[in-house]
Amino acid sequence: MNKLRIAIILLLIIPALIAGTHLYLRAATDEMCSELTSAQKYALADDKKEAARQVAAFTKSWQNSSQIMATFIRHSELDPVNISAARLKPLLSEEENGDFLAESAATVAQLRHIWESDRFTPDNIF
Amino acid sequence: MGISFVRTIILYLTVIAAVRIMGKREIGELQPSELVVAILISELAAIPMQETGIPLVSGIVPILTLLSCEIVLSAVTMTSSRVRRLISGSPSVLIMNGVIDQKEMRRLRFTLDDLMEELRISGYMSVSEVAVAVAETNGKLSIFPTSENKPVTAGMMNLTIQDGGLPSTIISDGDVCPQALKTTGRNMAWLGGKLAEQGLAPDDVFLMTVDRAGTTVIIPKDKNGAAGASGRARA
Numbered sequence: 200m201n202k203l204r205i206a207i208i209l210l211l212i213i214p215a216l217i218a219g220t221h222l223y224l225r226a227a228t229d230e231m232c233s234e235l236t237s238a239q240k241y242a243l244a245d246d247k248k249e250a251a252r253q254v255a256a257f258t259k260s261w262q263n264s265s266q267i268m269a270t271f272i273r274h275s276e277l278d279p280v281n282i283s284a285a286r287l288k289p290l291l292s293e294e295e296n297g298d299f300l301a302e303s304a305a306t307v308a309q310l311r312h313i314w315e316s317d318r319f320t321p322d323n324i325f
Numbered sequence: 326m327g328i329s330f331v332r333t334i335i336l337y338l339t340v341i342a343a344v345r346i347m348g349k350r351e352i353g354e355l356q357p358s359e360l361v362v363a364i365l366i367s368e369l370a371a372i373p374m375q376e377t378g379i380p381l382v383s384g385i386v387p388i389l390t391l392l393s394c395e396i397v398l399s400a401v402t403m404t405s406s407r408v409r410r411l412i413s414g415s416p417s418v419l420i421m422n423g424v425i426d427q428k429e430m431r432r433l434r435f436t437l438d439d440l441m442e443e444l445r446i447s448g449y450m451s452v453s454e455v456a457v458a459v460a461e462t463n464g465k466l467s468i469f470p471t472s473e474n475k476p477v478t479a480g481m482m483n484l485t486i487q488d489g490g491l492p493s494t495i496i497s498d499g500d501v502c503p504q505a506l507k508t509t510g511r512n513m514a515w516l517g518g519k520l521a522e523q524g525l526a527p528d529d530v531f532l533m534t535v536d537r538a539g540t541t542v543i544i545p546k547d548k549n550g551a552a553g554a555s556g557r558a559r560a
Contacts, residue, residue, distance in 0.1 A: 202346055206396035209389050216386075274378040 220271050221317060227264040228314040231257055235303045235310075238287075242299055247291065254287050254303075272313060280309045328377045336370045339385055343392045356413045356463055362395045413462045420458035423471065433460055444468065489536030496533035499546065509535050519543070 238253035261284050265277055283306040290299040316323060343366060347359075366388055373384035402409040417429050419440060430440065440458070443466040449455055454474040459467045479486045493505040495516060506512060519533075520526060523543055532544040 202396050203400045205346065206393035206400075209393040210397065213386055213390055213393075269380065271380050271382050273380070273383075 224268070224272075224314055224317055227260070227268070228310045231260050231264065232307050232310050234260060235307050238291075239300055239303050242291065242296055242303075247294075250299075251288070251291055254291055257306075258284055258288065268313070272317070276313050276316065280306060280313070283309060329374060332377070332381055333374050335381060336374050336384060339388055340366060340370050343388055346392060347395055358395065358398060358412050362391050365391055416462060416467075417460045418457060419460050419466070420452060420455045420468075422457075423453040423455060425452060435460060440466075449474070487538050489538035489540050492534035492536040492540075492542065494532065494534050496527055496530040498531060499528045501527050509537075511535065 234253050234257040238250045238257065241247075241250035241253060261280065265281065268277060283302055286302050287299065287306065290302055347362070369384050369387045369391075373379045373381050398408075398412060402412055417426075417433055419426055419429055419433075419435065425437075425440070429435075430437070440452075444450070444452065444455065444458075447466075447468045449468060449470065454470055455468055456471040457469045459469075461467055493509050494502060495505050495509070495511075496502070501513075501516065503513075506516060516527070519541055520530065520543075523545070525543065525545055529545055530543060531546045533541065535541045
């Protein structure tokens with residue numbers, strides 16, 4: 200009966216953990232996407248200073264989140280965001296507005312993909 | 326390499342714990358659901374061991390989930406015979422009074438070669454010697470011979486045999502087991518006397534057992550380090 204109790208507890212803990220990681224992933228990717236979207240808007244409005252501030256905020260968020268995400272997301276999913284995150288700041292400082300917008304859009308898509316690939320959708324399940 | 330090493334140790338301990346929690350049945354005779362779990366666990370543990378790009382939890386979570394499902398399913402099958410039949414199947418009679426049930430053999434995809442092999446393993450040369458053969462849910466074949474082919478037992482011959490019971494190990498590789506001495510109702514003085522009869526000290530003994538009837542078996546240690554069967558002594 201003890202084993203059964205352990206099994207039932209595990210069957211409760213595992214979905215709770217999954218739900219926790221799922222909620223964290225949604226909150227973290229939403230926050231980072233919003234920072235990048237703001238950076239894009241400021242870059243389009245030619246407000247480089249504010250755009251750089253948003254990129255710095257995104258970089259910090261990504262550095263914190265990627266370490267947590269690495270414990271439950273395939274590392275190959277995180278690597279493209281790592282590369283893109285490293286390119287954003289230099290592109291902005293080198294006045295490469297078009298390249299910056301393209302790279303930040305790609306980063307947003309990659310972040311959304313991380314969240315999408317963890318969702319309980321028929322596509323992901325089957 | 327270092328990461329793989331650490332991951333391997335973690336997964337090894339997880340799998341050992343999982344198999345331990347699932348119980349001894351898992352190690353011996355496997356039911357269909359248990360076989361599935363055993364195969365899946367080995368596969369799940371191997372992938373994150375080699376692929377360091379895969380999070381360790383993606384190996385551990387499925388293992389724990391399988392383990393939990395298996396335990397819950399076992400508990401359910403214990404309480405419901407219907408679920409038990411659904412998950413584990415039911416035994417099938419393949420031979421009844423020396424006649425093979427061909428329909429049942431076809432249903433189980435049990436070939437004649439398989440059947441004859443099982444009969445030979447069990448010591449029967451012909452189907453006619455078998456009263457009943459049952460294909461158990463774990464895949465083993467239980468074979469019961471006809472009355473005339475049953476081995477003679479002491480009961481059939483109205484003989485009274487002294488039952489010694491399961492022998493207890495008193496000395497194992499030179500180590501005296503005081504608990505075994507106590508459970509067999511003996512003491513160190515008795516042990517000393519028995520060993521003195523053979524001119525041995527406890528350190529010289531590889532194995533010493535005693536059964537309920539008092540039959541003592543002493544196997545001294547081989548001089549070269551290995552136990553010698555030739556050194557067996559009965560008292």
